[in-house]
Amino acid sequence: MLFNTLQFAVFFLIVYCLYLVLGHRWRNRLLLVGSYIFYGAWDWRFLFLIIASTLLDYICGIKIHTSNETKKRKLFLFLSVSINMSLLGFFKYFGFFAVSLQRLLGVFGVAVQPHFLNIILPIGISFYTFQTMSYTIDIYRRELAPTRKLLDFAVFVAFFPQLVAGPIERAKHLLPQVLSPRKVTLSKFYEGAYLVFWGLFMKVFIADNLAKIVDPVFAIGSSNYSGPVVLVALYAFAFQIFCDFAGYSSIARGVGRMMGFDIMVNFNLPYFATNPREFWQRWHISLSTWLKDYLYISLGGNRKSKFNTCRNLTLTMVLGGLWHGAAWKFVAWGVYQGMLLIGHRLAKPLLDRFPSPRSIVAKKIWPILKILIFFHFVCIGWLLFRAESLSQAFFMLKSIFFNFVSGDDAGLKLMVLKTVFFTWLLILVQIYQYRKNDLMIMFKVHPAIRAVFYVICYYLIIIYGVSGGEEFIYFQF
Amino acid sequence: MEKNSSISSSRKLPIAFISSIILFMVTQAVLVRTDAFWNFCYRYSRLPEDNGLRLASTLWKTAREESKRKLFLIGSSQTREDFDIDYLNTELGKTNIVVYNLGVYGGTPVEMFMLKDAFLKRKPDIIVYVSFVGRFYKAYDEEDFRKIKHYFHPSIIPYFMKHLSMKTFYANRGAFVDSFLGMMIPISKYRESTGRCLFLALRRHLLGEQIEESRKFIYDENKPESYFTEMLATVDKTRFSRTEHTELCEELFPIFAEYIVSAGVKLIVINGPSHPLARELFGPEAYSAYDAFLAQKAREIGFEYLSEDKLPAFPSEDFIDFAHLNSKGRARMSGFLRNYLVQNAD
Numbered sequence: 001m002l003f004n005t006l007q008f009a010v011f012f013l014i015v016y017c018l019y020l021v022l023g024h025r026w027r028n029r030l031l032l033v034g035s036y037i038f039y040g041a042w043d044w045r046f047l048f049l050i051i052a053s054t055l056l057d058y059i060c061g062i063k064i065h066t067s068n069e070t071k072k073r074k075l076f077l078f079l080s081v082s083i084n085m086s087l088l089g090f091f092k093y094f095g096f097f098a099v100s101l102q103r104l105l106g107v108f109g110v111a112v113q114p115h116f117l118n119i120i121l122p123i124g125i126s127f128y129t130f131q132t133m134s135y136t137i138d139i140y141r142r143e144l145a146p147t148r149k150l151l152d153f154a155v156f157v158a159f160f161p162q163l164v165a166g167p168i169e170r171a172k173h174l175l176p177q178v179l180s181p182r183k184v185t186l187s188k189f190y191e192g193a194y195l196v197f198w199g200l201f202m203k204v205f206i207a208d209n210l211a212k213i214v215d216p217v218f219a220i221g222s223s224n225y226s227g228p229v230v231l232v233a234l235y236a237f238a239f240q241i242f243c244d245f246a247g248y249s250s251i252a253r254g255v256g257r258m259m260g261f262d263i264m265v266n267f268n269l270p271y272f273a274t275n276p277r278e279f280w281q282r283w284h285i286s287l288s289t290w291l292k293d294y295l296y297i298s299l300g301g302n303r304k305s306k307f308n309t310c311r312n313l314t315l316t317m318v319l320g321g322l323w324h325g326a327a328w329k330f331v332a333w334g335v336y337q338g339m340l341l342i343g344h345r346l347a348k349p350l351l352d353r354f355p356s357p358r359s360i361v362a363k364k365i366w367p368i369l370k371i372l373i374f375f376h377f378v379c380i381g382w383l384l385f386r387a388e389s390l391s392q393a394f395f396m397l398k399s400i401f402f403n404f405v406s407g408d409d410a411g412l413k414l415m416v417l418k419t420v421f422f423t424w425l426l427i428l429v430q431i432y433q434y435r436k437n438d439l440m441i442m443f444k445v446h447p448a449i450r451a452v453f454y455v456i457c458y459y460l461i462i463i464y465g466v467s468g469g470e471e472f473i474y475f476q477f
Numbered sequence: 478m479e480k481n482s483s484i485s486s487s488r489k490l491p492i493a494f495i496s497s498i499i500l501f502m503v504t505q506a507v508l509v510r511t512d513a514f515w516n517f518c519y520r521y522s523r524l525p526e527d528n529g530l531r532l533a534s535t536l537w538k539t540a541r542e543e544s545k546r547k548l549f550l551i552g553s554s555q556t557r558e559d560f561d562i563d564y565l566n567t568e569l570g571k572t573n574i575v576v577y578n579l580g581v582y583g584g585t586p587v588e589m590f591m592l593k594d595a596f597l598k599r600k601p602d603i604i605v606y607v608s609f610v611g612r613f614y615k616a617y618d619e620e621d622f623r624k625i626k627h628y629f630h631p632s633i634i635p636y637f638m639k640h641l642s643m644k645t646f647y648a649n650r651g652a653f654v655d656s657f658l659g660m661m662i663p664i665s666k667y668r669e670s671t672g673r674c675l676f677l678a679l680r681r682h683l684l685g686e687q688i689e690e691s692r693k694f695i696y697d698e699n700k701p702e703s704y705f706t707e708m709l710a711t712v713d714k715t716r717f718s719r720t721e722h723t724e725l726c727e728e729l730f731p732i733f734a735e736y737i738v739s740a741g742v743k744l745i746v747i748n749g750p751s752h753p754l755a756r757e758l759f760g761p762e763a764y765s766a767y768d769a770f771l772a773q774k775a776r777e778i779g780f781e782y783l784s785e786d787k788l789p790a791f792p793s794e795d796f797i798d799f800a801h802l803n804s805k806g807r808a809r810m811s812g813f814l815r816n817y818l819v820q821n822a823d
Binding site: 459 | 680
C-alpha cells in the first residue's frame with residue numbers, strides 16, 4: 001500500500017476516524033491491526049517475519065535487562081543481533097554473496113553452480129530490523145528499560161507510517177510515545193496535514209516527473225550519452241532521490257503527527273551541506289545516526305589513532321552503502337562516501353588555515369560556492385548509486401570529464417528546461433527554509449502567501465502530478 | 478487545546494487552506510471561461526494525444542462564430558481523418574457554412590450521448606455524424622475508459638449501470654474517479670494535455686524553438702494492397718463481436734439522434750467508409766446488422782442516413798488502414814460531402 005494511492009487514502013481515513021474515537025489501549029490495538037493490514041497488503045506471508053522479529057527482540061530485551069551476568073546479557077544480545085542480521089542476510093544478500101563468490105572462484109578456475117533461492121526481498125526489512133536491533137542494543141547498554149507490553153512493542157516495530165521506508169526510529173524516542181496516551185490536537189493535525197501535503201508534492205510532482213528524465217539516460221544500453229546529458233540527468237537524479245525519500249519521510253511524519261506522534265526529522269536540507277560530515281548530519285539522519293551510534297562508535301569511533309578513525313569511517317560507510325542494496329555499486333558508493341569523510345577530516349586543518357574572504361561580495365558568494373562545489377561531490381556519489389552497474393558509472397563519469405560536447409542541443413535544452421521546471425519551487429522553498437533555519441517556515445508565513453503557495457502546488461499537482469502510484473525508490477532497500 | 482510551540486500560527490492554517498481552495502476554484506473557473514486559455518490550448522495541443530483538449534478548444538471557438546451557419550463533423554478518429562477541413566471550409570464558405578471537425582478518439586454513441594448538450598449549446602445548424610461499425614462491435618477497453626473524463630456527463634451513469642458489469646466498473650474505478658473529479662476541477666480533465674501545451678509554449682518562448690501549427694489529421698501514407706492482406710491474416714478478428722458495449726451503443730444512439738433532431742438541428746449520419754477487406758475483419762453479419770439498425774433508426778427518428786452504398790467507391794489505395802483514409806481518400810470523401818451538402822444543406 002503506497003502513500004500516493006487512493007487505497008492508502010481510504011485506509012488511513014478509516015484508521016484515523018476509528019483512532020479519534022478510541023481510548024489509548026484500543027488505539028494501540030487499532031494501530032497494530034492497521035499496521036499489519038498495511039504491511040500484509042504487499043505480501044501477507046512476510047507478516048510472519050515481522051512477527052518473529054518482534055517476538056525475538058521482545059524476549060531478548062527482557063532477558064538482557066533481567067540478567068545480571070554479563071555472559072547471559074551478551075548471549076541474548078548476540079542472539080538478537082545475529083538472528084536479525086541473518087534474516088537480513090538471507091533475504092537481501094544471499095544471492096549477491098553467492099554470485100560474488102562464484103565469480104571470485106571463477107577467477108581461480110574453479111567453476112561452481114551456487115543454488116539460488118529466488119526469493120523476493122520482504123519490503124522494509126532493512127528498516128525494521130535496524131529499528132528492533134536498536135532496542136536490544138540500547139537495553140544492553142542500559143540506556144533503555146524494556147517494555148513488558150508485547151502489544152505496544154509490536155506497535156513500535158510495525159508502526160505503519162514509518163514501517164517500510166523509515167525514518168528508522170529509536171526505541172528511546174518512539175516507544176515511550178506508544179506506551180503513553182497520546183493527545184490528538186488540532187494544531188498537530190494541521191501540522192501533520194501540511195507535512196503530508198508537502199511530501200506528496202515532492203513525490204508526485206517532483207520525484208516522479210524527474211524519473212522520466214533520469215530513467216532513459218541510465219537505461220541499460222544507452223551508453224552513447226554525452227557529458228552534458230549525463231550531468232543534467234545526474235542533477236535531476238539528485239533532486240529525484242531527495243524528493244522521493246524526503247517526500248516519503250515527510251508523509252510518514254505527517255501521518256504520525258496527525259495521530260499525536262512525533263517522528264524524527266530524516267532530512268534537513270542536505271544539499272545545503274558544505275562538507276561530507278555536514279551532509280551526513282542532514283541526509284537520511286535516522287540511518288546516519290544509527291550507523292554512528294551502533295557501528296562507528298562500537299568500532300572505536302575516533303578515539304584511537306588517525307588510521308583507526310579512517311578505518312572505522314570506511315567500514316561504517318561501506319556497510320551503510322551495502323545496507324542500501326546487495327550490489328557492488330552500493331559498496332563503491334559507500335567507499336566513496338567514506339573517502340569523502342576521510343578526505344575532509346584530513347584536509348580540515350589545512351582548510352581552516354585558508355583565509356576567509358574579506359570583501360562583502362566575497363563573503364556572500366563564498367558560502368554559496370562551497371554549497372555548489374560540495375553538491376557536485378554528492379552528485380558523483382549519486383552516479384555510482386543510480387548507475388545500473390559500476391562499468392556504466394565509470395563510462396558516464398568519463399563522459400562528463402572527457403566528452404563534454406552535446407550532440408543534440410535541442411534535446412539537452414529540453415532536459416534542462418524540464419529539470420528546472422520540476423525543481424524551481426522546491427529550490428525556492430529550501431532557500432527560504434535555509435535562510436530562516438526552519439523546515440516548517442512555509443507553514444508559518446502569512447496566510448495570504450501560504451494560500452498562493454498552496455494554489456501553485458495544487459495546479460502543479462493537478463496538471464503534472466504522476467497519478468499511477470509510482471513506487472518509492474527506498475522501498476527496494 | 479494543547480499549545481505547540483513549534484507552530485506559531487497553526488490556528489491560521491484553515492484560513493490559508495480555505496482561501497487557497499477558494500482561490501484555486503475561482504482561478505480555474507475564470508480560466509476555463511477565457512478566450513486566452515482556449516486559444517492557448519488550441520494553439521499548442523497536438524493530435525492525436527491531445528484529442529480531448531482539441532475538441533474542447535474547438536468547441537469553444539465555435540461559440541464565437543455567429544454570422545455563418547455552423548456545421549459540426551462529429552464521430553471518431555475516422556471523422557477526424559476522413560475530411561479535408563480546409564477544403565470544406567473554402568467550398569462551403571461560398572454557401573455561408575463554416576465547418577468544424579470535432580472527431581475524437583473513440584467517438585462512439587457513448588461519447589456523443591455525453592457531449593450532446595455541449596454540441597447544442599454551441600448552436601450548430603447541421604451535424605454530420607460519421608459512425609463507424611468497428612466502434613459498435615468493439616468492447617470498451619481500458620483506453621476508452623481512461624479518456625471518458627474528457628467528455629463525462631453524469632447522465633451516462635444509469636446506462637453504464639444497466640449494461641456494464643460490476644467487474645468492468647471496478648476495473649475502471651480510476652477512470653470514474655477522474656471523471657467526477659473533472660466535474661469539480663475542470664482543468665483536471667485535460668491535465669496531461671495542458672501539461673504538454675505548457676511545455677510546448679515554454680519551449681517556444683524560452684528556448685526559441687519553432688513550433689509548427691498542429692496538424693488537422695494524422696495519417697497520410699499510401700499503403701500497397703499486400704499490406705492489407707497481410708494485416709488481415711495477422712489481426713485478431715475476435716476483437717470485433719457483439720458485446721455489452723454494442724447494446725449500450727444501440728440504446729444510446731437513438732437517444733442522441735432524437736435529442737439532436739428535436740432541437741431542430743439537421744442530422745446526417747454517415748456509415749463511415751472502410752477498406753474493401755474490412756467486411757472480413759468485422760464480419761459481414763455485423764456489417765449488415767449495423768447498416769439495418771442505422772437505416773431503421775433514420776426512418777423512426779427522421780435523420781438523413783448515408784449508407785456505404787450511397788458513398789463513392791473507395792479503393793484500397795485510398796486507405797491508410799481498415800478504417801482511415803489517406804489524402805487521396807480524404808479528397809474523395811470531402812468532395813462527396815461538399816456536393817451532398819450543396820444539394821441538401823437546406
